[in-house]
Amino acid sequence: MLVLFGVTLRALPRIFRYRRNLAEQLFEIGNASLFMACVLSLFIGGVLSLQAGPLLAQRGLGSMLGGLVGASLAKELGPVMMSILIAGRIGSAMAAELGSMRVYQEIDALRTLNIDPVEYLVLPRVVAISLALPCLLVFSLLIGSAGGAFVAALNPEVAVSATAFFNSLKATLEPRDIIHGLIKTFIFAITVGVVCCNQGLDTMGGPRGIGRSVTKAVVNSIVFILVLDYVITRMLLPFTQASMAGGF
């Protein structure tokens, strides 16, 4: 996997040659995941408000709900949930497609045409997922905040108006929080792309092998996302603690 990552990185300067493949992959990712990302984010924001709202309201901290929901979405839930969604929807498709290309000799055919399969197939996919996932995070943050505000306003146990919710969000959420989330998402995206492409290229056997590769690709991606989430959070903590202290 690290070898594939290294080879993909080395091929990065030639991405312009594969702009058509890149555009196709970007369209695939956006088309397949935007709606699901919106639905997921809406409910994550709503559930956050539903869980944290009453607790904060009981302690007279209801006005901080927007900041809590925004920070949770930007730094933790948005990156992790969007990455898991993409691993399940796009990563699995990548592993299946490359796996079937491997099984049905399409990758061998590329090699005989003197075309590097990593440049032709892996590079556009990894770059596309790395560009698309951070964009999805921004969507997720917007839609999730709207979901949180909606529940906060409608739930009598919370009873925080949308204006108060978004004022709290504006006062608490700093650009560095969003950058924190974007950095995480970017790293998760590369991980999902490389893990899934690697599994696809390593596929052996027939349709059963493809199925096994897809399962392994998704499971490994999720494990990597969660492990990396801790590592990156730990590394970025000194940079974001200041904003947390100021906000809460």
Added chain:
Amino acid sequence: MTSAKIAESGVAVRVRQLRKSFGSQIVLDGVDLEIQPGEIFVLMGPSGSGKSVLLRHLIGLETADSGEIHLNETRIEDEGIRDRFRLAMVFQSGGLLNSLTVGENVGLYLSEHRLKPAVEIERIVQEKLALVHLGPKDSLKYPSELSGGMKKRVAIARALVMEPQVVLYDEPTSELDPLVAVTVGREIVRANAVTRATTLVVTHDRDLAFGIANRIAFLSEGRIVAVGTPEVIRASQDPLLRRFLSADFTRD
């Protein structure tokens, strides 16, 4: 077809003592072969005898445990061999990229290596498709819309676009009915006549082998058992070869 008709073009392929094992299973056990420039050489043998593995070594998809392969005087492992020699392979399944149209598949080598402008690529694609009796309408189809025989013909057209010096065919008539198999066999002969490329065909189809070959080698259990013209092979008294050639379905 006789050896006398073979033009002095193409590339000589020499295989020396090639050995390959997968785990404890010996697949190639000291294979020696000499293929003349421009000839149609058929490697025949039962399933699992190592034919396709040998072919994959020739195109560089496998690395041998020991032994040597030379194209003219150059070892196949030498750096830049693919710049000096153009090798093309037609896969058993066709190996067409399902996400591309027939035209895009055929022109892939030229477009990816930026060898010609788009208009010129389109012209060459149509020319090569015409050589295998496919028309402009077919170039817009996707591989999933093609029959097995058409896929093989598209794969041949894709190989021809490279203007290869060596063309390797892996089981070109497998999964085809006898009529389509004959058509594909004719396409192989026609392609050889046009390109004068050294042509190596791996098959267990006896009709195809004797129909198109200048020379035939019989591979069994990873070893070359017999090599010669179709007449020599037919007359061979090797028991393995005799059993393979005389195998017939008879009802008790």
